[in-house]
Amino acid sequence: MLYKDFKESIKALGFLTIEDFIQYSGVTSDDVINWEEKNEVPYMVSLLLHLLKGEKELLPTNWALDTVIEECLPLASLLEEASxxxxxxxxxxxxxxxxxxxxxxxxxxxxxxxxxxxxxxxxxxxxxxxxxxxxxxxxxxxxxxxxxxxxxxxxxxxxxxxxxxxxxxxxxxxxxxxxxxxxxxxxxxxxxxxxxxxxxxxxxxxxxxxxxxxxxxxxxxxxxxxxxxxxxxxxxxxxxxxxxxxxxxxxxxxxxxxxxxxxxxxxxxxxxxxxxxxxxxxxxxxxxxxxxxxxxxxxxxxxxxxxx
Missing domain, CATH: 1.10.4010.10 (Type II deoxyuridine triphosphatase)
Structure with missing residues (x-):
């Protein structure tokens, strides 16, 4: 996902600012700055946005989903810990x-x-x-x-x-x-x-x-x-x-x-x-x-x- 698409997606989901998304997702401001510089957002974040929008047709096939879930576990663990x-x-x-x-x-x-x-x-x-x-x-x-x-x-x-x-x-x-x-x-x-x-x-x-x-x-x-x-x-x-x-x-x-x-x-x-x-x-x-x-x-x- 390109950075400009990322910005449009979070706005469509109701996040007023990028800072609101940062607080919700557990990523850091440094991560976002890095995405902007590269004009590319990690697949895991793009998947999270698709899930929030309910776009199931864009989700990977079942065999790949297990891998994605495994990749998401550290983020989920971090968010739980952050509470x-x-x-x-x-x-x-x-x-x-x-x-x-x-x-x-x-x-x-x-x-x-x-x-x-x-x-x-x-x-x-x-x-x-x-x-x-x-x-x-x-x-x-x-x-x-x-x-x-x-x-x-x-x-x-x-x-x-x-x-x-x-x-x-x-x-x-x-x-x-x-x-x-x-x-x-x-x-x-x-x-x-x-x-x-x-x-x-x-x-x-x-x-x-x-x-x-x-x-x-x-x-x-x-x-x-x-x-x-x-x-x-x-x-x-x-x-x-x-x-x-x-x-x-x-x-x-x-x-x-x-x-x-x-x-x-x-x-x-x-x-x-x-x-x-x-x-x-x-x-x-x-x-x-x-x-x-x-x-x-x-x-x-x-x-x-x-x-x-």
């Missing part, structure tokens, strides 16, 4: 607010913590992007052929998400934050990671942070750009929204655990029997089907007691 995303987003934003209230004190949204120290979420994002890039072999003078540390890259993305959520909550509230983020969560994480592209896209998060901080981009439009670019980075790096949420709860729990065990005072032990606490946390997550904040906190407490 839980608003709840998961709300849970994460509420956890982030609770963590900030605990570590920074009430009214941290005004830009100061309970000790009177300035809070700069934009700088936090900028610094975490640098740590993400450090997990790749970007240096032309050192370790040229080494592999990127994808596990740590995903952890750094989760750290960026902590600070990005905090910045969003500083500028708005939880329901609005969920509304702004919801449609961006529906994507299929890349299986083949292009490291150079990943670094370039991660750097754009720093550019957005600096543009807002220097007054060259309005805060609210910056938030929308931030959210879109962040989930693009997740997609390119192979980090699914489901694993992002799982890692977030893990890292949020670890951050609270650190605070409860002297992180701010400087006597917290970050390396547990030869492994950094982030690594221990991820290994615990991988063994848990359903991640509960309280259950993970108990497991961290048990592991930490062994390294004292």
């Amino acid at each position: 839980s995303f608003p709840h998961k987003l709300e849970e994460m934003f509420l956890l982030q607010k609770k963590l900030n209230d605990s570590t920074n004190g009430k009214n941290w949204e005004l830009g100061l913590n309970k000790f009177g120290k300035e809070i700069n979420w934009l700088r936090c994002i900028h610094m975490e992007v640098a740590e993400l890039i450090e997990s790749t072999p970007w240096k032309h003078w050192k370790n040229i052929n080494s592999a990127p540390d994808m596990n740590n890259i995903h952890v750094e993305l989760v750290d960026i998400w902590h600070f990005l959520m905090s910045y969003i909550l500083q500028e708005t509230n939880v329901p609005k934050a969920v509304s702004l983020s919801n449609t961006h969560c529906i994507y299929e994480a890349s299986e083949d990671v292009d490291v150079k592209l990943m670094v370039k896209e991660a750097e754009k998060l720093s550019y957005i942070a600096l543009a807002i901080d220097t007054g060259n981009m309005p805060s609210f439009s910056g938030i929308e750009r931030f959210i879109d670019q962040f989930f693009r980075c997740c997609k390119i790096s192979g980090l699914s929204f489901t694993w992002l949420q799982k890692l977030y709860i893990g890292k949020n729990c670890l951050n609270q655990f650190r605070q409860d065990n002297g992180y701010k005072e400087g006597h917290y032990i970050k390396v547990w029997n030869g492994n950094e606490d982030n690594v221990v946390m991820v290994s615990l997550l991988e063994k848990m089907d359903d991640v509960s904040f309280d259950d993970l906190y108990s497991k961290l407490k048990e592991e930490y007691s062994k390294c004292k």
Whole structure:
């Protein structure tokens, strides 16, 4: 199906905009841009439009239909999974607010913590992007052929998400934050990671942070750009929204655990029997089907007691 036929078909079906179809079908804006550039829409999408219009005579023969259904299953699975995303987003934003209230004190949204120290979420994002890039072999003078540390890259993305959520909550509230983020969560994480592209896209998060901080981009439009670019980075790096949420709860729990065990005072032990606490946390997550904040906190407490 040609792109122009695709646009006419979704209009005939009652979709007011392409964005409405994106939200309904589970494809991404990047997918649609790619279709427009190639002037060609994938067969699976064309089939979906025919089914919605009831054009059964255009469906493939029975022997081919089994193959098509098999190809559609990942999309159906993604859409079913996506129905839980608003709840998961709300849970994460509420956890982030609770963590900030605990570590920074009430009214941290005004830009100061309970000790009177300035809070700069934009700088936090900028610094975490640098740590993400450090997990790749970007240096032309050192370790040229080494592999990127994808596990740590995903952890750094989760750290960026902590600070990005905090910045969003500083500028708005939880329901609005969920509304702004919801449609961006529906994507299929890349299986083949292009490291150079990943670094370039991660750097754009720093550019957005600096543009807002220097007054060259309005805060609210910056938030929308931030959210879109962040989930693009997740997609390119192979980090699914489901694993992002799982890692977030893990890292949020670890951050609270650190605070409860002297992180701010400087006597917290970050390396547990030869492994950094982030690594221990991820290994615990991988063994848990359903991640509960309280259950993970108990497991961290048990592991930490062994390294004292």
